[in-house]
Amino acid sequence: MEDISNLFDPKYISPIQEAAKNIWHLLAYDPSAPMLFSSGLFWMLFIIFLPIYAMLKNRRGQMVLFVVCFSLYFYYKSSGFFFLMLIATSMVDWFVSHIIYRLKVRRARLCMMWFSIIISLSILGYFKYANFFLWNWNQMVEGNFQPLDIILPVGISFYTFQSISYVVDVYKERIAPTENWLDYLFFLSFFPALVAGPIVRADYFLPQLERNERASNADIWGGLWLIIIGIIKKAVIADYIAQYNDLVFDEPSLYTGVQALMGVLGYTMQIYCDFSGYSDMAIGLALLMGFHLGINFDSPYQSRNLTEFWRRWHISLSSWLRDYVYIPLGGNRRGVFRTYLNNFLTMLIGGLWHGAAWKFIFWGAMHGVGLAIHKACRPVLSRIPDNFLTIFIGWSITFVYVSLLWVFFRASDFATSVLIIENIFRDFNPAQIPQFFEARTEWCVMMIILIICHFLPQQWADVLQSLFIRMNWVLKLIIFLLTVQLVVEFMSEEVAPFIYFQF
Template sequence: MLDHPLLENIAQMFAYDKKAPLLFNSGEFLVLFTAFLSIYLLIYKHKFARVLYVLAFSLFFYYKSSGIYVLNLVVLAVVDYYAALWLSPAKEHPRRKLWLVLLIIFNLSFLLYFKYTNFILDNIAYLAQKDFKKLDIFLPIGVSFYTFQTISYLVDVYKGEIKPCRNLMDFGFYLSFFPQLVAGPIVRAKDFLPQINQDIVFRRDQMGDGLFMILKGLVKKALIANYVAQYADLIYGAPGTYSGFENLMAMYAYTLQIYCDFSGYSDMAIGLALLMGFRLPDNFRSPYNSLSITEFWRRWHISLSTWLRDYIYIPMGGNRKGEEKQWLFLMLTMLIGGFWHGASWKFVFWGAMHGAGLFVHKIFSKTVKDMGFNRQVLRPLDWFVTFHFVALLWVFFRAESFVVAFKSITQMAFHTDWAYLIPFMQTRGALLAMMVIGFAIHFISEKDKERMAEYFGTLPVLAKAAIFVLVIQLILQFQTENVQPFIYFQF
């Protein structure tokens, strides 16, 4: 037994706690990453030591997030590594395509079991008019993300777009890389594997960019998203007991929350990777600036939308088989994208509505072009409609059920009184200020964001440290009692 409090705390730091998975925005992770980076900076020039060290830490990080289910990740890494060697076009086997299909099914089987078993049983029970007891199935964090990564790797190797990785440790490093392991971005092997064998050179601007991304992510997630989430949770807990105006504010609050939460994680993941000498792809580009739903999906969760395009939409036929089939392929792709987000019909509905939105936008754009309208005149209207279409559908994303979602929408549609604005400002001034700040940060132009990052990089070390201390103090000032998990961990 460990009787000393210090030893007990250290032992607890290395143990898995189902109720408190390791999160980027926790003090525990800050301590662990600081210790990790201190050793990493001593060995990063030696490729074998670097890969082994990061691989070991990544598996430990995932163990701290999902416990024994780290073995699920290990199994997929080993199987897909050897499978890819066999799938290479150099292996001219007549049944390569069949084996690719079987391997994809094998990879998806883990995701289907952990994420969709109870959903399937619930629907069977409903159709059979019987009551099936739900299974106690733990959902490993990030399983949706690394499953898509392994599938894209196998498909790319099969098509000859990349050569199979010849080192199991390198492939394990790619699949388990901890900054993006549990909530993306979804990284393609062709973009990441070459970086493993490159010499790492740390530049001042790169380190400055990494620290700025981490700082930006902390502000988004731990300060803004966590604070506005308290109001969204309150309203969506019982939307019928609140006015239409309060439900409207909850819609805006959650629209901000899910952006700051998810993009905040992506920012931190990109920043942590930069501090280690690796580059991850952008995952968000000011999505609420979009003038159409098509543009929105080019800016929101970019790694997922491009994955769906490249591995589902285009293989089905894309826009190569006529306009009618294009709409069908588009709808099927968005339905799959919606179902990927969660094992519930409301996510399928969410995906279907986005698919319908993409269809309507394409028809509308063609009609406007044929009629010769000046699109510049319509830009404010385009933005307003797109933003509120997206925001309204987030209600289904957030609500616990269709009943709750439609109740909130009904309140907004029929019981909104703008006279509530002044009392709302008086009683919830801090919330309103946080929402204004959050949306203002989002709507800053990309060029201005780049200038801010460049300026931050030029600051002295003490100034950077002072800014971090200030941000942490603000987070402590506004935080809730517990460290809040990232929304997309459930996906």
């Protein structure tokens, strides 16, 4: 047997050092490759995480500490040492929530709530909007302020909204603050929902943590089903159809009206598959751990009006805006004009939340205008009978309106957005559609299948999920392996980041 001292021989040290260096490089933060749910590294770590989590489940304190550590590491792999800011935010808001809870004077409680909100919004404002305001200031006064060297932490918009809602709910006595800080950090840093939502509400999530129930078989297999669906949506569909969409949005002047229209339709479905795919994976991962996050998308392109669209699209954000912006502004309690104005202001804030650019403000404002118009037309619309024609017209107007606004959301600037829309309306020749289908048959087939699946009744999806839950584990394994094979077949050169990572 070879002497163990040989391991210290110089000829052994170099390979050991090289292996250690490779492992460190893999596990350390790489700003060019944040850890994604669709990456191999995440699933390797999650496979290690899950059995340890299961063993610690009955020891609540140890389980909470373990999940918090994993969540913070996950955030470190996504945003580097900004995980320390997440910890600081949780400490401040946890202490403030306890002060609010113990104070008896309403004015003092209100001051503490606003103290917390202002701190949270100030941090978000600096990282997300400082350069935007500097740019606009330079434009207005011909200033020469140079842009700041700021890196936007991934997911800061999501966990900031969660933290604000927690403090507000404590102030309004909807919930009591958590007894210990670690429980609150668990809620705020819970890795399935940390970097791109859903925006988790404390009154829904914290009671589940308190009960600490194990995942049922239905939760486990239902969670796995959602993960499979999410992977297909993101890594197979969204990433594949994005390859053509990106060409159109990057160089719109090179494409005809038909090609531009296909690019717009492609992005309309891409952003849905990308974001709802992430949400499906996040909700599925949480189910494997015994936590329910609700639903975040409900076939939004089936909507017959804009109000319905926002009840189906990014449900956690739209409900947050309703409860913490629209209703505090007065909701529909202060007359017709104020109702329309409150809708407009709420969506304006929603647009600004998405990004520090005028295109996002315009996108939000136009959704606000659309919501106000729909509400103003309700007395007339309520007298129109529901039949196939009226339903189709309502759906068509909504879908076209939403799709055209996605152009401003995706394009690099207003000029590009206008050029794409002009191409569609000025240079549209239906005779080119067969040529486009022939040139991009695989893309078109995938889009057709996707659109058909999107418009199938929800009951059909529920039946498929129930069948998956009940089927033999061998069939489940085959479905999972087929999913992996699909990802390999359609995968581009590198894993594309989720669209909502930038928000």
